[in-house]
Amino acid sequence: MLWRQGRPVLQKGLHEEISAERKISTRGKLQFAGFHDDHRHVAVFGRGSDLPAADYFQDYLSTGFAYDGGSSSSWGTRVAFREKLDGDVELTAVYSFGGALTPSDDSDGLLRDALRTAQRHTFGAGISAKVPGVGTRVQAGYKWVNGITVSSVDSYGESLFQMDPYLHLMVRQPLPKFALGRWEAIADCNNLLAQGYVSTNSRDGRVVLVPAFRTFRGGLSVQFRNYRVLESCICPSRNRMMRGSPGPPP
Numbered sequence: 397m398l399w400r401q402g403r404p405v406l407q408k409g410l411h412e413e414i415s416a417e418r419k420i421s422t423r424g425k426l427q428f429a430g431f432h433d434d435h436r437h438v439a440v441f442g443r444g445s446d447l448p449a450a451d452y453f454q455d456y457l458s459t460g461f462a463y464d465g466g467s468s469s470s471w472g473t474r475v476a477f478r479e480k481l482d483g484d485v486e487l488t489a490v491y492s493f494g495g496a497l498t499p500s501d502d503s504d505g506l507l508r509d510a511l512r513t514a515q516r517h518t519f520g521a522g523i524s525a526k527v528p529g530v531g532t533r534v535q536a537g538y539k540w541v542n543g544i545t546v547s548s549v550d551s552y553g554e555s556l557f558q559m560d561p562y563l564h565l566m567v568r569q570p571l572p573k574f575a576l577g578r579w580e581a582i583a584d585c586n587n588l589l590a591q592g593y594v595s596t597n598s599r600d601g602r603v604v605l606v607p608a609f610r611t612f613r614g615g616l617s618v619q620f621r622n623y624r625v626l627e628s629c630i631c632p633s634r635n636r637m638m639r640g641s642p643g644p645p646p
Contacts, residue, residue: 398437398464402450405464409435411552415474424479431494431552432471438497438547440465440511444603451506451600460609465547466508470495470515474553484526488537490557492518492550499546499596499605507598516549517542520559535566544594546605561608563588577618584613 398405415429443459444452453462472494480486497511522537539561541549554560564586571579590610596603 397453398439398462399449399451399453400437400464405437407435407437407439409433409438413552420477420479423481424477427474427476427478429474429476429553430472431474431550432469433495433550433552434469436467438465438468439463440497440507440546440605441607441609442546442603442605444601447600447603461603464508465497465511468495468497468513468547470513472515472550474550476553476557478557483528486524488520488522488524488557488559490518490520490539490553490559492520492553494518494550496545496549496607497547498544499594505599507596507600507603510596510598511546514543514545516545518549518561520557522557522559531570533568535568536564538563541592541607545592545607546594547607560586562586562591571616577620580617580619582613582615582617584611584615586611 398407411431411433413429413431415427417425417427420426440463442461442463444461445459447454447461451463455461472492474490474492474494476488476490478486478488493515495513496516498514498516500510500512518539518541520537520539522535524533524535526533535558537559539554539559541561548554548561565583565588566585567583569581571581573579587608587610592607594605594607596605
C-alpha cells in the first residue's frame with residue numbers, strides 16, 4: 397500500500413506477454429518473450445527523514461519509506477536460457493530490455509514529477525546447486541543493469557527466473573524431521589554490494605532511492621502436504637514478507 401495526497405492507493409499494474417520456448421539438447425531450454433508493462437502507481441522505495449506524511453509511507457522503525465512514483469508504461473523483450481547439469485546443478489542466464497523509472501534533473505517539484513520512464517538493458521546469470529549428502533541447496537547470481545533506475549526492469553522476469561538485481565545469495569537447509577511436516581532453515585541475502593542507490597533532491601527534501609535494498613533475512617519454513625508456509629522471518633534491513641512455493645507431498 398502507498399500514500400498519495402493523504403489517501404491510500406494500491407500499486408496497480410498490467411503485464412502482457414507473448415513468449416516461445418525451444419528445447420536445447422535434452423536438458424536446456426531457450427525462451428524468447430516480448431512484453432508490455434502498464435502501471436498506474438509504481439512503488440518506489442528509499443530512505444529519508446522529515447518527509448511529508450501525506451505522500452511518504454514511512455517505516456517507523458527506520459528512515460525507510462515507500463512512495464508512489466506515478467505511472468509508467470513501456471515495451472520490452474527478454475531472452476532466457478536455463479540448463480540442468482549433472483549433480484542437481486542448474487544454470488540460468490537472462491537478458492532483458494525494458495522500461496524503469498529514473499530520476500531527472502528537475503528538483504523543484506514533487507519527487508514523482510522528476511521520475512521518467514527510460515529503457516534499460518539488463519543481464520543476469522545464476523547457478524543453483526544441491527550439496528550431496530547434507531541436502532543443502534545454494535542459489536547465487538548477479539543481475540547487471542545499465543544506467544540509473546529506481547524501479548525494477550522486467551519485474552515479471554525477475555520473479556519467473558528468480559533473478560534479483562545485483563548480487564544475491566540464498567541457502568536452504570533441510571532440518572531433521574520433528575513435530576509435523578518438513579522443516580527448512582533459510583538464509584536469503586539480496587544486493588550484497590549495496591549497488592544502485594540514488595541520491596536526489598526534490599521539493600520534499602533530499603532522499604536516497606533504492607531499487608533493491610541490501611537485506612539479510614533468515615527464517616524457517618514448514619511444509620504440510622503440498623503447501624509450504626513460512627513460519628518466521630528475521631529481516632533487520634527491511635521488513636518484507638517471504639512466501640514459499642508449492643512442494644512435493646511428504
